Amino acid sequence: MADLRQPIVSLLGHVDHGKTSLLDRIAGSVLASKEPGGITQHIGAIEVPGTIVRSLTSGILRTDQFTVPGLLFVDTPGHRSFETMRRRGGALADLAILVIDSREGVMPQTKESVQILRHEKTPFAVAMTKIDLLAGWRKVSTPVPLTEQIAKGGPDFLRTLDARVYALSEQLSNLGFSAERYDRVSDFAHNIGIVPVSAKSGVGVPELIALLVGLSQRFLKDELLLVQEGGEATILERSDQKGVGPVGNVILYSGRLRVGDEIVANGRSAPFSDRVRGIYRPLPTKPGKSPRTPRLESLTEVQAAAGFYLSATGIEDAMPGGLLRVVHNDEERDAVRLELERESQPVADPALSGVAIYADTLGGLEALAFECRENQIPVHETGVGPVGRPTILRIATVKDPTHRAVLAFNVQILPDAQPEGESGPVKILKAEVMYRLLEEYATWRTERLRTLSAERRLALVHPAKLEVLSGFIFRASKPAIVGVKVLGGTLRPGIRLMKTDGTEVGVLKALQHDGDSVAQAEEGTELAASIDGAVMGRNLKEGDVLLVSVPESAARAFKIQGLSPTEMGILEEVARIHRATHPFWGQ
Numbered sequence: 300m301a302d303l304r305q306p307i308v309s310l311l312g313h314v315d316h317g318k319t320s321l322l323d324r325i326a327g328s329v330l331a332s333k334e335p336g337g338i339t340q341h342i343g344a345i346e347v348p349g350t351i352v353r354s355l356t357s358g359i360l361r362t363d364q365f366t367v368p369g370l371l372f373v374d375t376p377g378h379r380s381f382e383t384m385r386r387r388g389g390a391l392a393d394l395a396i397l398v399i400d401s402r403e404g405v406m407p408q409t410k411e412s413v414q415i416l417r418h419e420k421t422p423f424a425v426a427m428t429k430i431d432l433l434a435g436w437r438k439v440s441t442p443v444p445l446t447e448q449i450a451k452g453g454p455d456f457l458r459t460l461d462a463r464v465y466a467l468s469e470q471l472s473n474l475g476f477s478a479e480r481y482d483r484v485s486d487f488a489h490n491i492g493i494v495p496v497s498a499k500s501g502v503g504v505p506e507l508i509a510l511l512v513g514l515s516q517r518f519l520k521d522e523l524l525l526v527q528e529g530g531e532a533t534i535l536e537r538s539d540q541k542g543v544g545p546v547g548n549v550i551l552y553s554g555r556l557r558v559g560d561e562i563v564a565n566g567r568s569a570p571f572s573d574r575v576r577g578i579y580r581p582l583p584t585k586p587g588k589s590p591r592t593p594r595l596e597s598l599t600e601v602q603a604a605a606g607f608y609l610s611a612t613g614i615e616d617a618m619p620g621g622l623l624r625v626v627h628n629d630e631e632r633d634a635v636r637l638e639l640e641r642e643s644q645p646v647a648d649p650a651l652s653g654v655a656i657y658a659d660t661l662g663g664l665e666a667l668a669f670e671c672r673e674n675q676i677p678v679h680e681t682g683v684g685p686v687g688r689p690t691i692l693r694i695a696t697v698k699d700p701t702h703r704a705v706l707a708f709n710v711q712i713l714p715d716a717q718p719e720g721e722s723g724p725v726k727i728l729k730a731e732v733m734y735r736l737l738e739e740y741a742t743w744r745t746e747r748l749r750t751l752s753a754e755r756r757l758a759l760v761h762p763a764k765l766e767v768l769s770g771f772i773f774r775a776s777k778p779a780i781v782g783v784k785v786l787g788g789t790l791r792p793g794i795r796l797m798k799t800d801g802t803e804v805g806v807l808k809a810l811q812h813d814g815d816s817v818a819q820a821e822e823g824t825e826l827a828a829s830i831d832g833a834v835m836g837r838n839l840k841e842g843d844v845l846l847v848s849v850p851e852s853a854a855r856a857f858k859i860q861g862l863s864p865t866e867m868g869i870l871e872e873v874a875r876i877h878r879a880t881h882p883f884w885g886q
Contacts, residue, residue, distance in 0.1 A: 302525040304603045305346070305369040306515040307391060307552060311412035312398030314732070317428035320498035321398060325372055325508075344550060344606025345372040347508070356509040358444065366516050367523065370508065371604045373550065391533050391552055393519055394511055395423035401430050401463045401495065405470040411734045413474050418669075422518055424492050424510050425478060427467060431497040433459045442501035445494075446482070464493055481510055487517070526603065530554035530625035534564060534617045536660075538608075540595065543579060545615035546608040549623065556625060557600040562611060563635040565621025565661065567684065570639040572632055577610035618683060620660030652698040653677030654740070657686050659709040667708050667733060674737055677702065685711040686727070695724040700751060701744045704728060706736050760853045762846075762862065762869035763788030765796075768825065769841040778808055779833035781841075782825065787865045788847070790820045795848040796830060801876045803848065804839055805832025822865065849873050854885035 310318045326345045348369040353360075373392060397412055399405065416423050430436065435456030439448065449457060464480050471478040471491065481492035492510050496503035515523060531553040540546050547564075556562075556575065563572045579595040601607055609623075617623075622639060626632040656671060656678055658664040664683055671678050679697055680690065686707050694703055704726040717723045726743055730736040764786040771782025783790075796804045810817050812826040820826055833839040846869065854870060862870060870885075877884035 303367050303516075303520065303523040304525045304553075305349075305367055305371050306393040306511070306519060306523060307344075307371050307373060307550070307604050308394045308396060308511060309373045309392035310396045310398055311415065312396075313400070313403070313406035313408035313412075316398050316400040316403070316406070316409075317426075317496075317498055318398045321396070321426060321428065321496065321504075322372060324498040324501055324504055346370075346605065347372065352508060352512060355505045356512065359505060359509040360512060365512065367512060370511060370515075371550075371606065373606075391550060392421060393522060394515055395421050396507070396511070397423050397425045399425055399427055399467060401427045401433060401460075401467075404463075404467055405474070407734055408732065410474065413471075413476070415666075417475070422514050424481070424494060424507065424514065425467070425471070426496045426503075426507055427464065427493050428496050428498060430460065430463075430495045430503070431499050433463065435459055436497075439500050439502065442504070445503045445506050448497075448502045449495075460495060464495070467493060481506065487514060526554045528554055528625075530556040530560065530562075530603070530623075532556065532609075532623040534619060534621050534623055536619045537615055537617055540579070540608060543577065543595065543608065543610055546579070546610050547614045547617050547623070549607055549609045551601055551603045551605045551607070553603050554625065555600060555602050556609075558598075560625045561627070561632065562623055563626055563632055563639060564611075564614075564623040565618040565639050566613065566616045567618050568616070570636045571613040571616065572626070572636070573612040573614075575609060575611050577608075579608040579610070580606075581608075618661055620663060620683075648678075649681075650677035650679050652702050653679035654702050655680040655682070655686075655690055655694045655705045657682045657684070657690070657705065657707045657710050659683070663708055667706065667736075670733060670737055671706075674741075676737075676740065685713050686716050687713045688715040691716050691723065691725045691727075701747050704740060704743065706740055708733060708736055760794050760847060760849050761789055761791070762849055762857075762866045762873060763790045763794075764847075764869050764872075765790060765828070765845050767839065767841055767843045767845070771827075772835055772841065773827060775835040776833065778805070778829045778831040779835055779839060780827055780829050781833075781835070781839070783828045783845075784825045785820050785822050786844070787822050787869050788863075789822075789866075790824075790828075790847070791818065796833075796845045797848040797876075799844055799846060799872075799876070801879070802838065803832075804845060805830045846873055846876075851877070851885050 310322065312318055322345060325347060346369060349365065349367070352369055353365060395416055397409070397416065399409055433456065435452045437451045449460065468478045476491050477489060478491035478493055481494045484490045484492050494503055494507040494510060496507055530551055532549045532551040535548040535550060537545065537547055556578065558575050558578055560575045561572060562575060563570055578598040578601055580598065582594045582596055595608070598607070624635045626635050654676060656664065656667050658667055661683055664681055668678060668681065679702065680693060682690065686705055690705060694705060697703055703724060705728065707727060707729040709731050712727055712729060717725070717727055728736055728739045728743065730739065765783045766786055768782040768784055774780040790810065792807050792809050794807050796807055798804060807828060808831045809829040810820055810826055812824070817826065849870060854874065857870060874885045
């Protein structure tokens, strides 16, 4: 049988559903084994070697059923597992665990996780967490097999657990997946296994690991074939390590990497090449705790799949989420440079008018660009890294005001981008959860459209109708000042007035109510109006009904903008007057 590398497993799920606790429990299982040399919590990954997998799954898997050398859990829980870590051909992870709280079920980020898994065609299992908080749970001092724990809980716990599994199965069915409790699934090619888990007690963790082993050996044999040479890796992020200097936090997903190998990697401005100066991994620490200065172990080589620190000249300029390849000669180096340059091109076709999207990694940018396409959000500019003043200046000039926004995913907004406390010409939206970022943009865009519509309505001459009140003539002319009552619509200064026979009266210069100037008057309001051009007794008299003389261009615009029923009635009255001489007025 061909040798296999260990599968790379990532965790996704809604916030606070137990991803970190589950990883800590898995890491604790590794450290508790105290196996000499075997193995560690790497930076960016938790490696569970085959010997520990066999021990954990004893009684669940037979020795002859076990062919993978172990499992590599990517220690970046959540969407970042897919958004920041890519390899040629798709997501870095071979398998995934969809973590769902047994009490809360499917939540917004769960749905987003399912979309990612479906898009990447990644096999996955469901870890239904926090079962120790369900009614009927019996506390255990040491982990016991899941079936034994279920039996120990009695009928009440079994009923509660079955109800939660059934509800979760129904929710996943609504998302397009058939799912059932793992021990009731007969065909994992068509059904998702749900494993009840208590990260706190460890119950269910061996069954979950056994299911991952089974899925990888059954469905991923071709993808897991061990490659001895031609190392390929993903750079998760950059950091500085005491005594070593700048390093890249790297996951090697194919082949082998040695100190002295020449590599080509994605840089922020362009791909760069250099030789590997050092390979390091931190020595084991307690799960969930990271010492201020971890002790590092120096290695001469690593074999996929593995997580480690890599030291090389130029690594401080590496692009998070970028690729890294081992090369052997000048021709191969040039070819890989061209390949990485192509993969570093803009991830969205720039629109003449669109938003700016920024992310902390290339993979995150790709994911955000994909979601923008799915939500029909045009993208004008993309970038990896902090958002600065030049971006704001460019986006402030795009044509559509609803596109004058920056969507910043997991990135810093530099102080010069927009002074704190100022709204500025560009809306900056920042979030660490992608769906929230898109929701915030949708909310802002809806509100912006509403504001723009209101501004356009104010700019247009609105239909209104008024009556000159008897007994309230304050000045006869230059300008005439009379008492009026608004019969319909909203009356504003600056508009022209006409009679119901189409005769022009003059321009409404100002409105006063109880001695104070007002910007507008609503239906039913009585107040004083100053009308330039009106002369009492000549073109205006008490009891006259006047209409706002709506321009034909405004009448056409209102067909799109919309009016209230009262305003529409007044506009139709104005149109009838004009159509007596111009049959197609306003059409």
